[in-house]
Amino acid sequence: MQYSAALSKNSGTKLSDSLRCRKLVGRLLDLTNTRPDISYVVGCLSQFIDCPIDQHFQAGLHVLWHLKGDPSSGLFFAKDNKLKLTGFVDSDWATYPDTRRSVISYCFFLGGTLVCWRNKKQTTVSCSSSEAEYRAMNQETREGQWLVYLLKELQAEHKTPFSLFYDNQSTLHIAANSVFHER
Template sequence: MYQHKYTLDLLDEFGLMNAKPASTPIDYTSHLSKSSRTSLDDVAPYRRLIGRLIYLTNTRPDICFAVGKLSQFLDCATTKHFQAALHVLRYLKGAPAKRVLFSTSNNLTLTAFSDSDWGACPDTRLSLSGFCFFLEKSLISWRSKKQHTVARSSAEAEYRAMALATCEGVWLSYLLKDFRIPLSRPIVMYCDNQSALHIAANPVFHERTKHIEIDCHTIRDRVQEGLIKLLPVSSTNQVADILTKSLSPKSFFSCNAKLGLINFHVPQLEGGCN
């Protein structure tokens, strides 16, 4: 599943067909906020570019974080925001044919990675949730979304991200049942926050978790009924990091490879690659 021609048309529209490719979709040393530099005289090109990039995230999960970040500035775009949006295009220039590949060999087991970035937004201090689901090795669902309320701890932010991923897992299980493919095993969900995992495993509500009681029930009920199985994962192996924060090139390449995206070049397509 890919949007090769759409990507090339987008590069051509903004005059970046001959631009030098960037290694990552967003510069991890850059800090974007609503007060970044000079406001644009005409925000229409910026809004049009972000709208086109949002559509591209349907097949390019590797740019979801960057596009989600830039879409927060549609009403107050500055020159720095526009340069960051062009940086995304320069990244796409390096691999315009990258795509999501669905393997024909599949044991129909679901695996998920859930992550959050606590207080990620410098303007609102809202945290960012991210998750991705794999049907065996095929990436089938992903999301990078800002949380609605301010989290008072990293554990709370992680737990809300797990609740969002749990709801997605429930929906995917219902979808598979509609296809008459019931899950034979629990959905294994990996999280790199030990505190969030302990809250999910503890049947007793403490005072410090009452404000996220609905999320606690959302996850715990699914764990107790056997639909979800929570497991720890190290931060270095947390695939969902790519959906919640800007990464250095080394970390980005590692997460990007684990997503299972394939970069087919035009000659391979002409050769009849499936």
């Protein structure tokens, strides 16, 4: 669901009953606890909750139609889960056309079970996709370390380092050859 460009435009009719849109987005926010597939678009919708337009309400209804069409998707917790923490991270450079900020997306699996995920707009503007990826990896590394501390506190100590996966080729080149980039 690609709504960020369409939702960032303020060219739409202001809703006469904005309370309905606020309730809809609030309920969708509650659903993101068990349906991580909608967390990005619901995050986009929640940015416009103070002054929603008709396109925002229609996008919220579209999310409901998606949920109705695929009710079996959600989180699955396996019975025989191994305590191996694995993280996946990605960043979309300059996703928001109005602010030119990037979006960080990451998730962590404990064995085969999704335990943590997030889609967040970066607080600063990145000058390149590599810089956006580095910021995303930094954020996910901190989250992974927090999860390791949480597991230790829950007496399920994670003895091996957690794995972190990302997919940016320029970042791999910079990591392999520090002369490749002036930073």
